[in-house]
Amino acid sequence: MKVSFILNGEPVTVDVKPNEILLDTLRLKLNIKSVKRGCERAECGACTVLVDGRPTYSCNLLTVQVEGREVTTLEGLRDDPIVKELTSKFVERGAVQCGFCTPGFIITAYALLKSGKELTPENVKKMLEGNICRCTGYKKIIEAVTAAAEALKK
Ligand code: FES
Ligand code: FES
CATH class of the missing domain: 3.10.20.30 (Beta-grasp domain)
Structure with a gap:
């Protein structure tokens, strides 16, 4: 069909x-x-x-x-400024190791940043709870998303 x-x-x-x-x-x-x-x-x-x-x-x-x-x-979304910022912060903060989970995290984080919700480490954590990373742990990923949000505010 x-x-x-x-x-x-x-x-x-x-x-x-x-x-x-x-x-x-x-x-x-x-x-x-x-x-x-x-x-x-x-x-x-x-x-x-x-x-x-x-x-x-x-x-x-x-x-x-x-x-x-x-x-x-x-x-x-390759040329999207939010995705570019997220990608750069993931690299800068060491939030990528094997990279297998990364596109899923970036897509979810992109939707979160687009939503205009207030971003705190707590609500970033909550929003990303449906994405699993077995390499980096979550601290660096949360830091990267929070840092991207901060950079995009400027
Ligand atoms: S492959 Fe779809 S949620 Fe894991
Ligand atoms: S970087 Fe390897 S699963 Fe997340």
Whole structure:
């Protein structure tokens, strides 16, 4: 069956199986490699994308469910100033080791910074609780997101 949606600002139409998950469609059919296959059971956040602006696990969503909706991945946000600041602070603060979890964290943090919510280490921690990193621990990631928020205020 065919599903049409907006991917990173461009309309796409793709043939999918009725039970195909968005993670597979993105990685295997649309060459979107920033979206990582981790737990595949809605626990780790490695596969996080934005669906209509909200962080969503793409392993937990059928592709048919995004018909007519807007899907955004890190590939579509490369030139976004918030993403650039986050990326730079992740590197500067040592919040990246193997990097497998990083796109998911950046997408979630991006949505948080876009939301305009007040950022404290506590609410950054809360917002990122759906993303798991097995390398760095969370302190550096929280510091990086908080530092990016501070830099963007200036
Ligand atoms: S792969 Fe989707 S949450 Fe882990
Ligand atoms: S940097 Fe390796 S899992 Fe997070």
